[in-house]
Amino acid sequence: MIVFGSTLSPYVRKCMVFGAEKGLELELQPAGLGRGGPDFQAASPFSKIPAFKDGDFLISDSSAIVAYLEAKYPEPNLIPLEPRARARTIWYDELADTMIMAAGAAIFGNRFVRPRVLKQECDHDAADCAERDLLPPLFDYLENVIPASGFLVEDRITLADIAVASPFATLGCIGVKADPNRHPRTAAYAAAILARPSFAAIIDKDQALVTAMGGPVTAQQAA
Missing domain, CATH: 1.20.1050.10 (Glutathione S-transferase Yfyf (Class Pi); Chain A, domain 2)
Structure with missing residues (x-):
């Protein structure tokens, strides 16, 4: 799984930390400011970071990314159910x-x-x-x-x-x-x-x- 962006962005950092707290290995690839390549552009049509790739699934926006990770990897739970x-x-x-x-x-x-x-x-x-x-x-x-x-x-x-x-x-x-x-x-x-x-x-x-x-x-x- 790849996160596109820079962790100087709080939104990108949120995704990387969320993954780390779940024990996931997320690869960070530099993107934004003209960088990122075709996968980044496909995941983020307006070139906003972070963007995300998991196989053939592409999405952008930090809240969408963490929602996906929570649904796919529900344990440990980081978005409460109550x-x-x-x-x-x-x-x-x-x-x-x-x-x-x-x-x-x-x-x-x-x-x-x-x-x-x-x-x-x-x-x-x-x-x-x-x-x-x-x-x-x-x-x-x-x-x-x-x-x-x-x-x-x-x-x-x-x-x-x-x-x-x-x-x-x-x-x-x-x-x-x-x-x-x-x-x-x-x-x-x-x-x-x-x-x-x-x-x-x-x-x-x-x-x-x-x-x-x-x-x-x-x-x-x-x-």
């Missing part, structure tokens, strides 16, 4: 994919992707605004809902934790994290989930790549 737990898991997946990523993309895109990857001008005001105004309310919310167990649903690792922690991993590569003084529960939660072997090996490679490409570009550096 109706309320299942609904909460899907809610957290959506929270991560939309609201957290809206803030994360503005920060990571303008501080790393545009200046380091695309060699384009970046909008430092947009990145600063997202870090100042968009992230804190999300951290406030998580601070109030993270259970004592350290897992969002059913006191065990599920898609909820994998999805929510994935943007934290990307932002952490450029030094953006929850403040342990203001959001101690959220900071501890993220650190614990990202320390799991399924995340840690990927994060080490992502951090090395970001560093090798020059790291983030802030407004102060640009000035």
Whole structure:
């Protein structure tokens, strides 16, 4: 089974970690930004990552990919069957994919992707605004809902934790994290989930790549 993309993308990382937590061996093939080849184009007609191939089955979108893996490999269960737990898991997946990523993309895109990857001008005001105004309310919310167990649903690792922690991993590569003084529960939660072997090996490679490409570009550096 092949996942197309780059694990600097939280969506791609979500798929790879989901597979790892199930004990699956997923092959990562670089794609996006003009890369990927015919299989990637067939799986993702709009060239969005991640895309996925399993034999003759091709699909794109991280939520579609993890739904396929869960259905084909139901054990260990990472999307709960109990109706309320299942609904909460899907809610957290959506929270991560939309609201957290809206803030994360503005920060990571303008501080790393545009200046380091695309060699384009970046909008430092947009990145600063997202870090100042968009992230804190999300951290406030998580601070109030993270259970004592350290897992969002059913006191065990599920898609909820994998999805929510994935943007934290990307932002952490450029030094953006929850403040342990203001959001101690959220900071501890993220650190614990990202320390799991399924995340840690990927994060080490992502951090090395970001560093090798020059790291983030802030407004102060640009000035």
